[in-house]
Amino acid sequence: MPKVNDVADIVDILGVGYGPSNLGLAIALQERNVGVAADDRITSVFVEKQPEFRWHPGMLLPGATMQISFLKDLATQRNTRSEYTFIEYLSQQERLTHFINLQTFFPSRVEFHDYLTWAADKVDADVLYGYTATEIAWKGDYFEVVVASADGAWRTLRARNIVLAGGLSPTLPLGVLPTDRVFHNHRILDHLAALPEPQHGKFVVVGAGQSAAEVVSHLHQRYPDAEVHGVFGKYGYSPADDSPYANRVFDPEAVEDFYSSSPRLREQLIAYHRSTNYSAVDLALIEELYSREYGERVAGKRRLFVHGASELSTPLEADRGVEVSVLHRPTGRRERLICDAVVYATGFRPLDLHAILGGLADDCVFRPDGTPEVERDYRLRTNHMVKGGIYLQGGTEHSHGLTSSLLSNIAVRSGELVESVVTRSMRHAVLTN
Numbered sequence: 001m002p003k004v005n006d007v008a009d010i011v012d013i014l015g016v017g018y019g020p021s022n023l024g025l026a027i028a029l030q031e032r033n034v035g036v037a038a039d040d041r042i043t044s045v046f047v048e049k050q051p052e053f054r055w056h057p058g059m060l061l062p063g064a065t066m067q068i069s070f071l072k073d074l075a076t077q078r079n080t081r082s083e084y085t086f087i088e089y090l091s092q093q094e095r096l097t098h099f100i101n102l103q104t105f106f107p108s109r110v111e112f113h114d115y116l117t118w119a120a121d122k123v124d125a126d127v128l129y130g131y132t133a134t135e136i137a138w139k140g141d142y143f144e145v146v147v148a149s150a151d152g153a154w155r156t157l158r159a160r161n162i163v164l165a166g167g168l169s170p171t172l173p174l175g176v177l178p179t180d181r182v183f184h185n186h187r188i189l190d191h192l193a194a195l196p197e198p199q200h201g202k203f204v205v206v207g208a209g210q211s212a213a214e215v216v217s218h219l220h221q222r223y224p225d226a227e228v229h230g231v232f233g234k235y236g237y238s239p240a241d242d243s244p245y246a247n248r249v250f251d252p253e254a255v256e257d258f259y260s261s262s263p264r265l266r267e268q269l270i271a272y273h274r275s276t277n278y279s280a281v282d283l284a285l286i287e288e289l290y291s292r293e294y295g296e297r298v299a300g301k302r303r304l305f306v307h308g309a310s311e312l313s314t315p316l317e318a319d320r321g322v323e324v325s326v327l328h329r330p331t332g333r334r335e336r337l338i339c340d341a342v343v344y345a346t347g348f349r350p351l352d353l354h355a356i357l358g359g360l361a362d363d364c365v366f367r368p369d370g371t372p373e374v375e376r377d378y379r380l381r382t383n384h385m386v387k388g389g390i391y392l393q394g395g396t397e398h399s400h401g402l403t404s405s406l407l408s409n410i411a412v413r414s415g416e417l418v419e420s421v422v423t424r425s426m427r428h429a430v431l432t433n
């Protein structure tokens with residue numbers, strides 16, 4: 001493998017992944033460094049495996065909207081005067097007045113993607129696009145991180161602190177192997193673009209969450225002659241609770257409440273409010289799907305089928321298609337389908353810390369259930385050998401609550417991370433003087 005030049009300098013922060021979380025951090029860092037003497041500025045570099053900034057591009061379905069208010073952008077809740085707010089973006093695009101007339105808090109996902117890309121282009125940050133962080137080691141005074149590009153080039157970077165923001169990985173049910181026709185929803189647009197013209201005129205979508213319902217809706221519109229079968233274990237799609245009091249679980253203050261609760265209370269709180277985020281669908285989309293299905297009943301020409309209380313057999317590749325059967329659990333009735341594709345909207349799992357940290361994971365403290373011990377400032381608890389901070393953006397639902405993998409708290413959390421790095425480096429300077 002060719003090795004490209006090492007970066008000799010040790011930066012204060014090395015961010016792994018450059019999605020919205022570490023983009024929010026880059027903005028908070030830039031704003032913190034304004035007016036600070038050069039020697040006291042916090043230095044940083046970010047590594048992103050994608051070739052450019054992209055936010056879940058495979059799910060930018062036409063018409064899909066954000067699940068949070070645009071005011072929960074990358075900056076507003078930390079600094080209302082930031083140059084990186086969604087309102088500033090709208091103003092720069094000369095769309096502010098038009099957006100106001102829309103009378104919504106929930107922009108389209110396509111527009112929010114454009115906002116994030118605008119912010120990534122604008123912020124003054126060193127980002128190594130096209131590189132994956134593959135190894136992290138503690139070298140006594142700093143972390144050494146090996147990063148590799150897809151064409152085999154690699155280099156090492158050094159940093160006093162690491163911020164892991166690698167996002168979530170798609171999961172398929174046990175025994176389901178991905179193929180060109182059997183895939184997770186996360187990259188559905190790419191898969192559909194590569195799919196030959198539908199032969200069987202049938203699609204199956206597994207799952208009962210927001211993404212599943214969005215994919216059902218998209219396939220139904222995109223293939224006007226095809227049947228679309230939604231299959232899931234619940235009796236029906238159920239609405240996401242975005243009512244004002246329940247929405248408080250996403251407030252910055254909720255992180256404090258959650259963190260100071262006992263493990264048992266945390267579990268209870270997550271269970272009470274699961275329907276704000278998991279296996280739940282926007283009510284408007286549920287009503288829209290139901291009304292389409294009802295319209296088809298009236299017209300006597302059905303092609304949208306929602307199979308609740310059901311489960312899907314493991315897909316088998318058939319002649320230019322996939323064979324599955326849908327079991328209706330209450331009656332035991334089975335329906336065999338040969339379809340063009342099966343889409344699994346079956347969720348995600350957090351970044352595998354053991355995979356990314358390798359041997360360094362042995363220096364971190366894990367709980368019996370495998371989740372890491374995380375300090376309030378999002379630092380992994382480590383043994384005393386590791387002096388640098390390994391911070392997590394994501395993967396802290398068990399300790400910091402439901403905002404962990406969402407956009408809701410990025411602005412405030414980024415500010416807290418910067419504050420923690422600054423405070424800890426000042427303490428280090430005092431101790432070493």
Ligand SMILES: Cc1cc2nc3c(=O)[nH]c(=O)nc-3n(C[C@H](O)[C@H](O)[C@H](O)COP(=O)(O)OP(=O)(O)OC[C@H]3O[C@@H](n4cnc5c(N)ncnc54)[C@H](O)[C@@H]3O)c2cc1C
Pocket residue numbers: 016017018019020021022047048049050054055056059065066067068131132133134165166167168211356393394405406407408
């Ligand atoms: C379709 C979809 C819609 C969503 N809509 C909303 C919403 O409306 N509201 C909301 O709050 N949340 C939403 N979410 C949740 C989502 O997790 C957040 O929106 C957001 O993506 C979190 O940002 P992140 O930076 O933590 O993770 P990500 O956006 O996943 O970014 C992580 C980045 O790290 C990179 N990476 C991973 N490992 C490495 C490595 N080893 N080296 C280098 N780079 C690496 C990845 O390529 C990726 O770009 C949605 C999720 C999906 C899938």
